[in-house]
Amino acid sequence: MRAFYFDNIPGDQRLLHDSGNPVSDEILKSAGVLHWHIPTSQQYQIDAVAEKRNYKNRDTITITKQSLGDLYEAKLKNFYEEHMHEDEEIRYILEGSGFFDVREHPTDSWIRCHLNAGDLLVLPAGIYHRFTLDENNMIKAMRLFKDEPKWTPINRDSSTDANPYRVDYLKSIAVN
Ligand code: KMT
Ligand code: NI
Incomplete structure (x- = not known):
């Protein structure tokens, strides 16, 4: 995985948008973002991570025009709306690639993670x-x-900063 600050230049979201400023693991860690690399040939190692971190369930999702059919455009639009969840979002990439952008606090800069x-x-x-x-x-x-998947995205708006999970997140990064 490679992480860098997003360049904020308008245009196709699928392009790299690399500002040229890399983001270190220390910065990611202080934002509470964790990452590992486990070659897909050693996928069994996922089981150990899952056990250690108490991830009891899993499924797989394929995102292509073909797999999502009529829902493709709408799904992609939703994935790219700025949001939060009331649970961890854990993703292990099996094939292909994509960008997870996370907001740095308190700068509100986008950090782009290429997976x-x-x-x-x-x-x-x-x-x-x-x-x-x-x-x-x-x-x-x-x-x-x-436990139960909580996929429901909570889109950022004027009320999300008061969400208890958002408040707890900000507390958790303040002690770093
Ligand atoms: C999400 O929650 O945004 C997603 O699941 C994106 C697709 S997972 C590669
Ligand atoms: Ni999400």
Whole structure:
């Protein structure tokens, strides 16, 4: 995985948008964002991570025009709306590639994380983020979750800063 500040230049979201400023693992960690690389040939290692972090369930999602059919455009639009969840978002990339953008606090800069096969990303509950395909237009990912999947995105608006999970997230990064 490679992380860098998004350049904020308007245009196709699937392009790199690399500002030229890299983002270190320390910065990611202080935002509560974790990542590992586990080659897909060693997928069994996911089981150990899942057990350690109490991820009891999983499924896989393939995002292509073909797999999503009529829902494709609407899904992609939703994935790219800035949102948060009341649970961790855990993704292990099996094939293809894509961008997870996370908002840095308090600058509100976008940090763009480019994920490829073998990358495992954990976004903490309450972090503002969005997802887009890149120019390869294909990603297959394993989604891991602790109990019931809580996929429901909570789009950022004037009320989300008061969401208890957002408040807890900000507390958790303040102690770093
Ligand atoms: C999400 O929550 O934005 C997604 O699941 C994106 C697709 S996972 C590669
Ligand atoms: Ni999300």
